[in-house]
Structure formats: C-alpha cells, structure tokens
Amino acid sequence: MPMRHPGAILRSLPAGAKLLALAALGACSFAVTAPLPLALALTILCALAIAAGLRPGTLVRQMIPVGVMLAGIFIVHWAAGDSRTGLATVLRALALVAAALVVTHTTRMPAMLESLQRALEPLRRLGIKPAGVAMMVALTIRFIPELLQTAGRIREAQRARGLGRNGLALVVPLLIRTLRNAELVAAALDARGFDPDAPLPPSTVAASATTCYARGTSRGNRR
Amino acid sequence: MTTRDTAQIALFAALFAVLGLMPAIALPVLPVPITMQSMGAMLAGAILGPRRGALAVVLFVVLVAAGFPLLAGGRGGLAVFAGPTAGYIVGWCAGAATTGWLVQRMWQRLNLGRAILATAIGGILVVYAIGVPWMAAIAGLPLGKAILGSAVFLPGDLIKATLAASVAVTVKRGYPLIRPV
Structure with missing residues (x-):
C-alpha cells in the first residue's frame, strides 16, 4: 500500500475523533512540567500542521496574538526567578494552539457542525x-x-x-x-x-x- | 421555545460577530481604540434577558470554536480555546446570563444607573471571575498577579458597560423584550 500524505490521513478522520483527541491532549499536557518534552511536542505539532497544508506564514500569524500574551507571562515567571516554569507554560500553550490549528485546518466546517x-x-x-x-x-x-x-x-x-x-x-x-x-x-x-x-x-x-x-x-x- | 426566540437568539449571535468584525472605535478618553465585541455579552443579556441572552452568546462561542473567524481581529477556531484568554470567552456566557437576570429583576424601575450596575456585575465582575483564575491556571501564575495584570482592561470595560447600559435603556423604550418577574 502506498504511503498516504499525512494531511490526507488527518482530513479523513472523523471530526468527533479529532476533537476528543485534542481535548485529551490538552488535559494530558498539564501533567508534563519539563520544558524539553513540551518543546519536542511543539516541534512535532508544527511540522504536522505544515505537513497538513497550513502555510508557515499563517501558522506564525495565528500564533502572534497568543505569543504576545505568553511573552508577558514568561516575564512574570522570569522575574519571580522561575524561568523553567515560565518556559514550560509558554511551550505548552503554543503546542496546544498548534494542535488546535491542525484540527481546525483539517476539518471542514460542515463536518464540524455535523x-x-x-x-x-x-x-x-x-x-x-x-x-x-x-x-x-x-x-x-x-x-x-x-x-x-x-x-x-x-x-x-x-x-x-x-x-x-x-x-x-x-x-x-x-x-x-x-x-x-x-x-x-x-x-x-x-x-x-x-x-x-x-x-x-x-x-x-x-x-x-x-x-x-x-x-x-x-x-x-x-x- | 418559540420560532421568534430562535430567530432572536440567532440574529443576536450574528450581531455579536458583527461587533467584533467592525473596525474598532476611537474614544477621546482612551489612548487605544476599543473593539465593541465584549459589549456583545452585556447587550445580549440586557436586551434578550437571561435565557435567550445566554443562549445567543453560547451560539456565538460554538461558532467560533467550529472555526469561523468571528472574534475581534479575525480570530477563531479551537486555537482560541487553547490560549490563556479562553476563560474570558467562557465567562461571556455566564456574564450574559447574570446581566439578563439582573435586568429582568429591575425591569419595572430600570434606569441608567441600575442598568450600569447590571452590565458591570454581569459583563465585568462575572466575566473576570471566570477569566482571571482560568488565565492564572493556564499561565501558572499566582492569582494576585493575574488580577493585577487584568486590571489594565478595567477602564475600557467600564466604558463599555456604561455604553451597553445606555443602549439597553434606549432600546427598552422602543423595543421592550424582557418579561418582568
């Protein structure tokens, strides 16, 4: 069997399954407090988003409003002397945003409403x-x-x-x-x-x- | 629920979106232009009452989650709910219900002052009560710092509460929709 494009596989999954997976990912992500695995997750999800057909420019543009907010949050953590937690928080939020973008991008609106x-x-x-x-x-x-x-x-x-x-x-x-x-x-x-x-x-x-x-x-x- | 309720809820959700899609208005008292979208929750409650008002907001939030770019600045999709400000969006639903409940209770003797009380309690106090702890939890911040950080938005929100209240009082004169309890 020829290998299918990752975007095509994601698109063919039912919307409900993708939404449940996203919710599960969100819940689990708070159990991880080390920055390194979260950075890895962010990289993988961004790669997945681009593989699914999301343009890198769009990906960055979607992340900017959250990014500005997260920068402020990081500064507060850093000032309190806990930049590790600050970094983990920023990476976790960005990873979840990337995951949500993957789901939104690979699910047609009617399928979502259905x-x-x-x-x-x-x-x-x-x-x-x-x-x-x-x-x-x-x-x-x-x-x-x-x-x-x-x-x-x-x-x-x-x-x-x-x-x-x-x-x-x-x-x-x-x-x-x-x-x-x-x-x-x-x-x-x-x-x-x-x-x-x-x-x-x-x-x-x-x-x-x-x-x-x-x-x-x-x-x-x-x- | 009557067909009229269905239409009112749907069109109010559309109005909520339009308030965010319109260009922000500049006010002489504030340095930055404000978007009128967060007024939508206050208006929905104050004009449609607690039940229809809250449902209109829920409908709007569901459409945003489904991917329609309806939040101010053209944001939408599930990514919005992964960010630290998601609590404010969820808070809008409870805020609209609270504003609506208060306006309904004061319906017979509603004046600008009472209407401001209702929009401020529902649209600011309740929204912040959900949004601020949510942000603190996502950001891993102590609650005190989160409260301090969100105080920046208070002046703008107070102006919006006043504006929403005067709109509600004006609309009530021509188009009363809430049945008093």
Whole structure:
C-alpha cells in the first residue's frame, strides 16, 4: 500500500475523533512540567500542521496574538526567578494552539457542525432540539454578512451627520434593525411551517449555511 | 421555545460577530481604540434577558470554536480555546446570563444607573471571575498577579458597560423584550 500524505490521513478522520483527541491532549499536557518534552511536542505539532497544508506564514500569524500574551507571562515567571516554569507554560500553550490549528485546518466546517449536531442528539430528552440548533447556526451564519453591511451603512449615515465617533448612534440603530430582522425571519419560518421537532437530514443545513457565509462575506468585502 | 426566540437568539449571535468584525472605535478618553465585541455579552443579556441572552452568546462561542473567524481581529477556531484568554470567552456566557437576570429583576424601575450596575456585575465582575483564575491556571501564575495584570482592561470595560447600559435603556423604550418577574 502506498504511503498516504499525512494531511490526507488527518482530513479523513472523523471530526468527533479529532476533537476528543485534542481535548485529551490538552488535559494530558498539564501533567508534563519539563520544558524539553513540551518543546519536542511543539516541534512535532508544527511540522504536522505544515505537513497538513497550513502555510508557515499563517501558522506564525495565528500564533502572534497568543505569543504576545505568553511573552508577558514568561516575564512574570522570569522575574519571580522561575524561568523553567515560565518556559514550560509558554511551550505548552503554543503546542496546544498548534494542535488546535491542525484540527481546525483539517476539518471542514460542515463536518464540524455535523459533529456538533450529533453531540446534541442525546440532549433531546432535556428539551434541546437539534433541528432548532441547526436552524440557529444557519441563520446566524446567513445574517453575519447582512448585518455587517447594515452596520457599514449606518456608520456612513452617522458620519454624514457628524456622529461618526458616537458609539450609541451606531449600536442603537443596528440593534433595532437586528431585532426587526428577527421578527421578519420568525414570521417567514412560521409561514413555511418550521418545526424544530422534525428530524433534519444532517449536514444539509450546515453546508448550505457555510456556502452562504462564504458568498456573503466575499460580496461584503468588495462593498 | 418559540420560532421568534430562535430567530432572536440567532440574529443576536450574528450581531455579536458583527461587533467584533467592525473596525474598532476611537474614544477621546482612551489612548487605544476599543473593539465593541465584549459589549456583545452585556447587550445580549440586557436586551434578550437571561435565557435567550445566554443562549445567543453560547451560539456565538460554538461558532467560533467550529472555526469561523468571528472574534475581534479575525480570530477563531479551537486555537482560541487553547490560549490563556479562553476563560474570558467562557465567562461571556455566564456574564450574559447574570446581566439578563439582573435586568429582568429591575425591569419595572430600570434606569441608567441600575442598568450600569447590571452590565458591570454581569459583563465585568462575572466575566473576570471566570477569566482571571482560568488565565492564572493556564499561565501558572499566582492569582494576585493575574488580577493585577487584568486590571489594565478595567477602564475600557467600564466604558463599555456604561455604553451597553445606555443602549439597553434606549432600546427598552422602543423595543421592550424582557418579561418582568
């Protein structure tokens, strides 16, 4: 059997398994307090991320916000005379971030949302309806580009009135629009006989919503 | 839960994302521009009430975890939850519930002062109560130092609590959504 690309292997694993592995890795990592094995883990995970197709530039860019925070944490440890613990803390956090990036990069969004839907299934007995949750996810994703455009328009209008720096003048109209949109959406759903108890074919909602989001944001950016 | 609740929760989660995706606003009193995203949790609680408000925040957090780059600065994915600031994001859920509960209790006699009390307790006190010990645990820092470090964000957060409270009071006049207890 020919050797498969590591990225392809990771991509073919079920999302749920990858999420569980990530959680287990996170829990176990706190048992390791020596910097050397943590540095090794960080190196391996970064190599895995790059092998899975993540560009090194993206990897670095994703790590910068956490890195800045971690630098501050290291300085505090170093000042307290325990740079070993400081180094271990920084390496552990970076390794977990790298692991999370590997999972996010090798799992398609619909697969992630589908595993969420499956995880919710046992909660049906507590009154949580998976189809209702799927609808919410779809609506949120669908309306982010919509509201972003609305926000841009309100901002322009308020700037024309000389209120460009007034947070209240921006947030209040945006909120009212959001709530009014919610009324319209609810009426539209009811008119089409939306039933949160109905079993949904998995992934269809999530998949269509993700496509909507991608289309909407690219259009929004060109505005 | 009615269809209306479903739509309100979903659209509020979208609003939460939009608050983070919009460019930060500059305030004359602060040297750095602030993002409005952390106001989202306070607003969700103060306008939708404890249950719907908290659910809107949970929905937003789940979408971030699923990989949508919705946090301010375009961050998203599981990596966010591996970092030292994850506790603040989890804290938003409890913060929205607390703010909503307080606003609901004071609904009949809600004024700006009471609303600020609700947004500050829920959106700052509760959020910090989860976020700071979480950071201390991840960073291996003593709690005292973590508290000192997070005090830097207090002035900005107080401004956001005031702004969120005045928004909530204004919206209540035109669009009251919370049923008083």
